[in-house]
Amino acid sequence: MRFTRSVTTGLLPSLLYLAASIDASKYSSEYGLVQFANLGYSGTYYKVKSIDSSSDDSCTCELNRDEPYSFSGTNAPLDEELSVHIRGPLNLQKFAYYTSDSYSYGDTSGNWSRLAYYDSESGTADNVTFLANVGKNITCLGKALDYIDSDGISAADSSTVLGNVTLESNEEFTIMSNISCEDSGWDNDCGVYRKGIPAYHGYGGEVKMFLFKFRAPLQSDLDSSVDEDSTSYDLSAIWLLNANIPRTAQYPTNGNCSSWNSGGGEFDIFETMNSTENRHFYSTIHDFQGIGDIGTGIQNYGYLERTPDSVMMGGVVFGSDGVVSVFLSNSTTFDSDLSSSDVSSWMSAVVSADEEKVETLATIAVASSTTTSSSSSKGGAVRLLTEPKGFQWKLVSVLLGLLAMV
Numbered sequence: 001m002r003f004t005r006s007v008t009t010g011l012l013p014s015l016l017y018l019a020a021s022i023d024a025s026k027y028s029s030e031y032g033l034v035q036f037a038n039l040g041y042s043g044t045y046y047k048v049k050s051i052d053s054s055s056d057d058s059c060t061c062e063l064n065r066d067e068p069y070s071f072s073g074t075n076a077p078l079d080e081e082l083s084v085h086i087r088g089p090l091n092l093q094k095f096a097y098y099t100s101d102s103y104s105y106g107d108t109s110g111n112w113s114r115l116a117y118y119d120s121e122s123g124t125a126d127n128v129t130f131l132a133n134v135g136k137n138i139t140c141l142g143k144a145l146d147y148i149d150s151d152g153i154s155a156a157d158s159s160t161v162l163g164n165v166t167l168e169s170n171e172e173f174t175i176m177s178n179i180s181c182e183d184s185g186w187d188n189d190c191g192v193y194r195k196g197i198p199a200y201h202g203y204g205g206e207v208k209m210f211l212f213k214f215r216a217p218l219q220s221d222l223d224s225s226v227d228e229d230s231t232s233y234d235l236s237a238i239w240l241l242n243a244n245i246p247r248t249a250q251y252p253t254n255g256n257c258s259s260w261n262s263g264g265g266e267f268d269i270f271e272t273m274n275s276t277e278n279r280h281f282y283s284t285i286h287d288f289q290g291i292g293d294i295g296t297g298i299q300n301y302g303y304l305e306r307t308p309d310s311v312m313m314g315g316v317v318f319g320s321d322g323v324v325s326v327f328l329s330n331s332t333t334f335d336s337d338l339s340s341s342d343v344s345s346w347m348s349a350v351v352s353a354d355e356e357k358v359e360t361l362a363t364i365a366v367a368s369s370t371t372t373s374s375s376s377s378k379g380g381a382v383r384l385l386t387e388p389k390g391f392q393w394k395l396v397s398v399l400l401g402l403l404a405m406v
Contacts, residue, residue, distance in 0.1 A: 032354030043263060047064055059141060061141075104323070176202055237271040242259060
């Protein structure tokens with residue numbers, strides 16, 4: 001049977017998703033600790049040079065391809081300022097951001113200082129601003145970033161502390177610092193960003209740690225009427241983006257409106273990938289350190305368990321040794337100062353129970369900006385969760401063959 005291009009184009013994402021979902025856990029296992037080693041490389045990406053969002057008809061963006069932004073070093077480009085993103089179903093109870101002068105995996109000397117903190121029970125929000133894509137909707141940019149109310153989903157006129165609320169599927173919000181950006185401008189501290197948004201800095205540093213206390217209940221256990229066929233049904237997630245990205249456009253229809261496609265950087269800490277693995281959290285890096293497909297990213301095939309009926313605590317540690325560690329531990333604390341010994345003990349305890357899964361990244365001298373996808377990973381980019389083998393790979397091969405025929 002010969003398919004028209006419109007039919008195959010429509011079928012391909014769905015069938016690839018099906019291929020990625022079939023018995024995915026066959027190629028992955030549960031671990032107590034998930035790590036990426038050798039993070040950081042020398043490369044470039046394109047920052048947004050200009051944005052015209054005056055109307056739908058004139059909505060355009062331009063990347064500064066004449067002056068690629070260069071980066072290098074340990075954890076680069078994820079050593080830059082990052083924004084924190086939460087997707088339901090999820091109830092965020094605590095959040096904290098720490099920095100340290102130095103930390104290598106397993107260190108027992110040294111300290112961490114807390115520079116941002118949120119506690120839903122006490123209503124505390126230090127160096128934290130809650131935002132979401134709830135502002136004006138322009139075709140090429142999507143909805144603008146704006147303040148949200150305490151319910152986590154409604155627009156607000158000013159910065160408001162998030163209440164003890166549970167996001168449902170498809171609902172998201174963003175956490176930034178409380179440090180305002182200068183005016184939008186190429187030479188200013190936050191570069192070019194979308195006109196009219198409340199623009200804030202993210203959380204920077206080569207050596208940093210993000211901690212979370214949260215629940216990720218199953219959508220079916222919530223009293224709601226969310227469509228089971230919706231894009232992100234029951235796909236809880238916590239991830240980090242280069243802070244430049246949400247300030248311009250997190251979900252643009254025009255790839256020139258964001259630095260994501262050219263490798264600005266994303267780190268998925270805890271992400272439920274699909275409905276067949278809705279009790280597994282995976283971690284993925286989206287940049288060009290040794291790969292050419294930023295949509296698929298650099299995946300660790302070990303997963304951490306999502307326990308919908310329990311409160312979970314843990315986070316991600318970016319070390320000065322280029323090792324990034326993702327963990328869940330009931331021993332996690334959120335004190336204003338933490339010792340490296342405590343941090344290491346949380347991870348060593350879960351490793352003793354369930355072992356660790358380490359993904360070592362390629363050593364790259366210089367990687368140039370390369371656009372291979374036109375959408376943010378959270379906006380629907382196709383990602384194969386499992387390694388290409390067996391029936392899944394055969395199915396993908398057949399699909400690619402069908403496309404070649406049209």
